[in-house]
Amino acid sequence: MNTIEFFGTTVKPFITKGKKMLKPLETGQIAERIFCIRDKDVNLFLIKTKEAYIAIDTGYKNSENVQRGLRELNIAPQEVRAVFLTHVDLDHAGGVDERCTDVFPNAHVYVGEEEEKYLKAVYFRKKLLCFNLKTPIQIGKPYTCLRDGEVTELDGISIETVYTPGHTLGHVCYILNREILFTGDCLLLNEEGGWSMYDLWNVDTPLNIASLFKLKELVFERHCKLIITSHTGFTMNVGAAFSRIDKVPQWKRKNFAFIKDAPDDLYR
Template identity: 35%
Template sequence: MAKKDSLKQQKFMSFMFRGKEIFKPLNTGHIDERVSCIREYVANIYFYTKDGYTIMIDAGYNYDRLSEKMRWLDIRPESINEILITHQDTDHVGAIEVDGQGLFKNAKIYVGRVENDYLEGRVRRKVYWGLYKLPQVHIENDKTLIEDGEIFYIHDIKIEAFLVPGHTWGHLVYLIDDAYLFTGDTIWFGADGGYAFLNTLAEDRKLQSVSLKRLEEKLKKRNLSLKIITGHTGWTDDFEFAFRHVDEICNALKRKPKVQDPKAPYDGFDESDDTEEKARTVILEKC
């Protein structure tokens, strides 16, 4: 499913969202000395490196140029032994689906216990207000199932998982080393702050906002200095900006920016400005 679905998304979503400032992926490169990312069409996958050891956050599309862009970052696919999965949509797991290139066939994946119901076929993923069921995702990698609030370590990397249902029923966000929050498809950044993610792709739109408010409250109590990193719209270290509009959902069909975003590409699927030279030399700016 992944290969065909990736190609279908490239054509359909490019047409649907062109000029609407919906998808604003980071180019391939580095956020800082620990976090790097790869741009795959409108999605980003991330790598977190500490003391010479690298883990991966999400697995993107079934994308032909993944190994090429990993080379830009000097990361070898065979060095990736663990992949954190926020949720099972094909733009976040495509590289580990059974019809992929097999770059990470020996990697262990970490996925939420609730989200695993999709992978096991007990629940079908629904989009467009429940009107359309997506094909089941098939993954054969070894899995570790994660609970809400669970803290675990990969080498000396501390990872805490939070269940944030709404976009999918079992979506997790990952807090790494109390400094980096990888949000997947829970928060959408506009030029004027963060919103709940796209309405058309949510299992439960209202639940998205409830979940984000709950997450905001938990994080506020900890008074952490965070870099908040999204799956499709970049990153910020401004906590108030990130959660500014989470009681409102980004309308993917009618979106007209309240505040024009000069950084937003006309077509998020146009990767002409994503180059090896920039990946090696340019630090990726925050929103």
């Protein structure tokens, strides 16, 4: 097993247990034409278009949770015609990993052009001592790279790519129809507002914070109405979503609990 994969599937559940660090949404509908599926600690999202569905991220590889969620939502995997990846960590891009069954076989994949460098081992996800640890994800079918600010029009839906490095060096967010923001892993939400992602998983936390300030300006310029994160739910209070973005939750602190009613164990 790849070292990064071991960390994500074995070490991360141990570290997060009892910390109430994350609280993904339960599988269901969260807004008009927008649905989510919970896969352990993360959400993937499905957007209904005129003719099909668009996915934001894919969950873990060979995930029974994703298959179960699609059945609950009465969505056939073949109906998903496009997948937009926020980044290529295993909990977000596992469903298109060439080592597993493609969760959305008819979908064309989109990824940020800078994030592609992880797929090509130009960038490495972590450094351990003197070893560069590469991402385990490999996309085995043709895909399209997206530039910062690029707008993709699909079946009546507009998706703007926003380059937000820090969690990974190629992380991107997506703005749907100039009003709904999918933040991926750059932003966390709790009762106090929006925060930077935990330093535990960031490549460069100061860079992530800088990206959040850029994102805040863009969101207010676009008059976005809904902010949707990958691990901590959503909010319609756009101001609160960016209220604490210069701060990082101190997860190592004794008796730390980021979200009071979050599950103690997300991986059971």
